[in-house]
Amino acid sequence: MNILQNTLVALKSRRLWYAGLSVVCALSLDACATAPIYTTGPPPLEVPSQTAEVQVSEPPVLDQQPLLISPEITYGARHDVYHIVAPGETLWRLSKMYDVPMDTITCANRLGNPDELTMGQRLRIPNAAPMTPVIPLYPSRKWKYIIIHHSATDEGSALGFHFAHFKRGFNQGLGYHFVIDNGTKGKPAGNIEVSPRWLKQQDGAHCKAGGMNYNGIGICLVGNFSKERLSEKQMHALLYLVDKLRKYYGIPLSNIMGHGQVNGAHTECPGTNFPWKEFKRRLQAL
Numbered sequence: 121m122n123i124l125q126n127t128l129v130a131l132k133s134r135r136l137w138y139a140g141l142s143v144v145c146a147l148s149l150d151a152c153a154t155a156p157i158y159t160t161g162p163p164p165l166e167v168p169s170q171t172a173e174v175q176v177s178e179p180p181v182l183d184q185q186p187l188l189i190s191p192e193i194t195y196g197a198r199h200d201v202y203h204i205v206a207p208g209e210t211l212w213r214l215s216k217m218y219d220v221p222m223d224t225i226t227c228a229n230r231l232g233n234p235d236e237l238t239m240g241q242r243l244r245i246p247n248a249a250p251m252t253p254v255i256p257l258y259p260s261r262k263w264k265y266i267i268i269h270h271s272a273t274d275e276g277s278a279l280g281f282h283f284a285h286f287k288r289g290f291n292q293g294l295g296y297h298f299v300i301d302n303g304t305k306g307k308p309a310g311n312i313e314v315s316p317r318w319l320k321q322q323d324g325a326h327c328k329a330g331g332m333n334y335n336g337i338g339i340c341l342v343g344n345f346s347k348e349r350l351s352e353k354q355m356h357a358l359l360y361l362v363d364k365l366r367k368y369y370g371i372p373l374s375n376i377m378g379h380g381q382v383n384g385a386h387t388e389c390p391g392t393n394f395p396w397k398e399f400k401r402r403l404q405a406l
């Protein structure tokens with residue numbers, strides 16, 4: 121049996137499948153409805169009084185180990201680096217990303233409680249390998265679509281979007297499941313950041329049209345692709361991520377679309393310059 125078949129068998133026997141939408145979401149979220157101003161300032165001190173986010177379902181029970189995947193990086197020497205802790209990142213994750221033992225990172229930064237990293241915290245990673253994303257794939261029948269976005273900003277990272285989305289009333293912050301960086305805010309171009317929503321297998325807050333927040337995986341490319349062109353590094357990362365996701369979850373090509381291609385969405389996201397023809401051609405060749 122292949123991975124997908126194994127997954128389906130496991131799902132039947134492990135009650136991952138849950139029923140019932142307890143709340144009809146009339147206020148679902150859309151991270152790209154307007155071009156937001158993203159900042160990387162400190163987290164907001166107060167929780168917004170009006171939160172527009174309504175979860176339409178319980179998250180699946182994460183009682184199975186995810187499959188971990190990482191894109192191959194074959195270039196770059198080891199050296200000390202500084203890392204800004206992003207939402208959802210743990211010492212275990214950083215250890216995997218940089219191929220450095222957890223104890224080494226703990227000692228180098230004199231961490232009192234290594235179980236509690238703080239978002240925005242700056243850590244020294246001694247003798248780090250080139251950063252490699254660690255992407256978990258969880259058995260699930262939830263995901264039917266992949267929705268591609270751009271940030272409509274020149275700069276950004278998961279951390280900055282997380283704080284910005286909090287300020288907009290998304291009570292869980294970052295509305296996407298993945299962010300692909302463009303080389304700004306201290307993140308390498310083409311780096312894939314994994315959002316807490318993905319780590320918890322929660323609904324997104326990225327595309328209210330078509331119910332995509334419920335069954336669409338939201339990927340945001342940092343940049344404004346109505347003004348600029350997608351870089352090869354970001355394209356390469358996007359192809360890698362979408363290819364792995366679509367094969368693991370059995371998502372057809374027709375269900376991989378831009379935010380603006382979803383029925384009812386009124387946006388040019390992910391930008392008028394996004395190279396759909398090239399993207400689909402290269403994706404099919406993988």
Ligand SMILES: [Zn+2]
Nearest residue numbers: 152269379389
């Ligand atoms: Zn969008």
